[in-house]
Amino acid sequence: MxxxxxxxxxxxxxxxxxxxxxxxxxxxxxxxxxxxxxxxxxxxxxxxxxxxxxxxxxxxxxxxxxxxxxxxxxxxxxxxxxxxxxxxxxxxxxxxxxxxxxxxxxxxxxxxxxxxxxxxxxxxxxxxxELPDVPGLAELWGTDVLHCPYCHGWEVRDRAIGILATGPLAVHQALLWRQWSTDVTLFPHTMGEPDEQQYEELAARGVGVVAGEVTALEVRDGRLHGVRLGSGKLIPCQVLVVTPxxxxxxxxxxxxxxxxxxxxxxxxxxxxxxxxxxxxxxxxxxxxxxxxxxxxxxxxxxxxxxxxxxxxxxxxxxxxxxxxxxxAARRAPFSAQLESEVCEVVLGDRRHGL
Incomplete structure (x- = not known):
């Protein structure tokens, strides 16, 4: 080659x-x-x-x-x-x-x-x-801030995992990530409170819910230590799941x-x-x-x-x-135009007794 x-x-x-x-x-x-x-x-x-x-x-x-x-x-x-x-x-x-x-x-x-x-x-x-607008997310993207359990779940198994809710799929995410850890917390953030059925499902699977908007990430030695709520309260977690x-x-x-x-x-x-x-x-x-x-x-x-x-x-x-x-190239020598020209020549020759 x-x-x-x-x-x-x-x-x-x-x-x-x-x-x-x-x-x-x-x-x-x-x-x-x-x-x-x-x-x-x-x-x-x-x-x-x-x-x-x-x-x-x-x-x-x-x-x-x-x-x-x-x-x-x-x-x-x-x-x-x-x-x-x-x-x-x-x-x-x-x-x-x-x-x-x-x-x-x-x-x-x-x-x-x-x-x-x-x-x-x-x-x-x-x-x-495109990540949610929370300070600190981009710096930890792909290491401690993740999105796909099939890509990263095994690597963060049994750690304290937080789910940052930014839409109606957040509860599904929380239940999904529960497969890899018993320590999963849902942060409703800007989504609003889960409904009664969702609360029941989360409780049945042992997923915690902490109300309040997440305003920043707490990072120590380059690793995620927890999330800071608007109230100033720090909730410890080692992994934060987001939906970009x-x-x-x-x-x-x-x-x-x-x-x-x-x-x-x-x-x-x-x-x-x-x-x-x-x-x-x-x-x-x-x-x-x-x-x-x-x-x-x-x-x-x-x-x-x-x-x-x-x-x-x-x-x-x-x-x-x-x-x-x-x-098309193969047919070119036998095109309709060429056949017509040949016929004209042949018929012309015959008309002249040739």
């Missing part, structure tokens, strides 16, 4: 204006899954990676058979090496816009001012976690003419997503999406699988296009 080197945003990709079969925008698990699939299909592939993975603060990737507990950076480095091994290329930076080109391909504009050309696009730019708003990175998406749609859970809008079919194909021909940009609640392994599906679908779409062109 011929290896290709990584490019910086200020340089021209190898081949100077090369027209790639596919450009993958986003180098996380979904992007790498798509790029690997396409590269193994002998397609020319370039991955544009801003180097800002959503799970960067996490200690490891979980529920990924064979790679359980692998640090996110290590998993991505291994994936990049695998893509390069099949001839895939990488460029570090951000794609800020994309538009259809006159030849039915796409022109991608980079933040540094450069441009790329591609026959197909796979967008795997992920989402942004899961928002699609909109810039590039909007330039392609795609619009995000609301993502709902139990009747509550928890974020946004780009609508696509099972393969990741969007409403814009030639554009696929995969990973959290399409399914914000997917874990890493699901995002990688979605990238693989999208890569296979893109390859199939390219094959269909290439087959149409090959058939």
């Amino acid at each position: 011929n290896e290709r080197t990584e490019h910086s945003m200020n340089s021209t990709p190898e081949g100077g204006g090369q027209y790639y079969d596919a450009v993958v925008i986003g180098g996380g698990a979904a992007g790498l899954g798509g790029a690997l699939t396409l590269a193994r299909a002998r397609r020319s592939v370039l991955v544009v990676d801003a180097g800002q993975p959503r799970n960067a603060p996490a200690d490891g990737v979980h529920a990924y058979p064979g790679r359980e507990g692998t640090p996110p950076a290590e998993l991505l480095a291994d994936g990049r090496a695998e893509v390069r091994g099949y001839g895939g290329e990488f460029i570090s930076g951000s794609a800020i816009a994309a538009e259809r080109h006159e030849d039915d391909g796409f022109r991608v504009t980079l933040a540094g001012g450069g441009e790329l050309r591609a026959r197909r696009l796979l967008v795997t730019t992920g989402i942004v976690d 708003q899961l928002t699609v990175r909109a810039g590039l998406i909007a330039s392609l003419g795609l619009e995000s749609t609301d993502l709902e859970m139990a009747g509550q809008v928890i974020g946004s997503r780009i609508a696509a079919d099972a393969s990741g194909a969007t409403a814009v021909p030639g554009v696929w999406v995969a990973g959290n940009v399409a399914n914000p609640t997917d874990q890493v392994i699901a995002a990688a699988a979605a990238g693989v599906r999208a890569g296979a679908a893109i390859n199939a779409d390219l094959i269909a296009e290439e087959t149409r062109r090959a058939v």
Whole structure:
């Protein structure tokens, strides 16, 4: 396999204006899954990676058979090496816009001012976690401030876990996290008091409820020690669970003419997503999406699988296009116009007794 080197945003990709079969925008698990699939299909592939993975603060990737507990950076480095091994290329930076080109391909504009050309696009730019407005949350995000028990529950088992309520799913969260610890406390915060049935369910499972708005986090030696209420009272806890708003990175998406749609859970809008079919194909021909940009609640392994599906679908779409062109080229010498011209010549010769 011929290896290709990584490019910086200020340089021209190898081949100077090369027209790639596919450009993958986003180098996380979904992007790498798509790029690997396409590269193994002998397609020319370039991955544009801003180097800002959503799970960067996490200690490891979980529920990924064979790679359980692998640090996110290590998993991505291994994936990049695998893509390069099949001839895939990488460029570090951000794609800020994309538009259809006159030849039915796409022109991608980079933040540094450069441009790329591609026959197909796979967008795997992920989402942004918009955290509740409580001082101290962002600094502990991914370590002691968490959101997904399947991603982090085992690592914080048996600790004192607080649930910061910001919507109607908070009681469900509290009951869910109770699976990993007997010490779970619900802070209604801005949600309002649970109703009678919810109180009964929480009590039956041994989940405490502490009224009052959380105004700050108490941090000692870089770790969460407790939450401070508006009354000034400190409630000890080691882990705080929050529900971030899961928002699609909109810039590039909007330039392609795609619009995000609301993502709902139990009747509550928890974020946004780009609508696509099972393969990741969007409403814009030639554009696929995969990973959290399409399914914000997917874990890493699901995002990688979605990238693989999208890569296979893109390859199939390219094959269909290439087959149409090959058939047209094969038929060209026997076109209707040429047959008419030949017939005219033959009939003309016969009219002259030849």
